[in-house]
Amino acid sequence: MPKFVISGVSGFRNRGVNALVATTVEGIKTIDPAAKITIISDTSDYDVLHGKKLTARFLQDVFRTRRGKLVRKVSLVSKKLANRLSSSFIEAMDAVEDTDIVIASGGDIFSSDYGDQKDFLIPLKIAQKAGKKVVFMGHSIGPFKTRQEADMWLEVANKSVLITVRESLSYQYVCQQLGVPENKVFLTADSAFVLALPEQAQIGRLASFYGIDSGKPLVALSVSQGIIKFSGADAASHFEVWKKIISTLLNDLGAQVLLVPHVQERAAFNDDRIIQSALVKEFDYDDRIKLVSGDHNASELKGLISLADLVIAERMHAGIAGLSSGVPTALIGYSVKARGVIHDIFGEMAEELELLVSVQDLVNGTSTEKWLKGLWSNRAKIAFRLSAELPKFRSLARKNFELLGALLK
Structure with missing residues (x-):
């Protein structure tokens, strides 16, 4: 039974994020209906209400909070003390360290547009340190305004096992300008292209x-x-x-x-x-x-x-x-x-x-x-x-999960 963590989730109050996460969960279920999925979100209390049909566990994203960053430093010295300071942080960290694959969602969070990509990279670094696979799924990447921002992303991206991008401009940027090996990067489509309509x-x-x-x-x-x-x-x-x-x-x-x-x-x-x-x-x-x-x-x-x-x-x-x-x-x-x-x-x-x-x-x-x-x-x-x-782009959206499934074989 494979285990997945989905990070980079700012919350379902943004219906674009809702669309990305819902289709990612559904895509994982096509790989293995029994897969265990944890979603780490900024608004887990809200998202769990809208995600009842997703059969996933929701945890609060404590990695991006000031307290969470402090507790992470403490955990490097004493996990027991860190747990006393913030059990929710340890729960989220345990989920990341105990999974098979961490999927970085978020659409365009790895760019210079919003100024917080560093925080979104934290759970990915924790996963990689624990020897877990990291996947960037369906992103628009950059363009970064500074070399420091680009290097910050590349430090994690170059250690990831798969990067899918949702449009060709990002594909060209990642492969040609940032120099990520092409055998790791795939042009797909935004998974929201296969979001189901209501009846x-x-x-x-x-x-x-x-x-x-x-x-x-x-x-x-x-x-x-x-x-x-x-x-x-x-x-x-x-x-x-x-x-x-x-x-x-x-x-x-x-x-x-x-x-x-x-x-x-x-x-x-x-x-x-x-x-x-x-x-x-x-x-x-x-x-x-x-x-x-x-x-x-x-x-x-x-x-x-x-x-x-x-x-x-x-x-x-x-x-x-x-x-x-x-x-x-x-x-x-x-x-x-x-x-x-x-x-x-x-x-x-x-x-x-x-x-x-x-x-x-x-x-x-x-x-x-x-x-x-x-x-x-x-x-x-x-x-x-x-x-x-549209048939092409729906097929490209599903390709995200075909590539993900291949990592489990």
């Missing part, structure tokens, strides 16, 4: 609950509260742009708007409900705007997104929910992850149809009306390309 009856009930009119066009919008901090864009200008987008959709294209808060972190700067609620208020609670206000999991949000005629997303995994459902989707991005995924799927069409716009360009001058009408008029062309490419 159609449940999707229908969700649509009815939120007042979605099936007889009118629907555009799903993922507006990010966190993109201001991560990109440095001006907050007021960003808000004004979204007002213009919603106004064009409502009044020029005659569409309903579905606002999907895909990330609902405890920290106000990264809770999409804040900016999306403000937009609803700005339009005086127009009933053509539907705000998804319930505490839904990633699959349920994907179900709602799948009903749309067009998706525009600042959150990567809201975009993947649209793409993997075959819905014409455009991404507003600030990093390699969006650029890589969109270009791998659409190639030159991504530029031609402006399926990727940087948040800085959007805020600083892109004609939103022209852009939206272009996306709207090219929906059939986008959907046709998606239908041709």
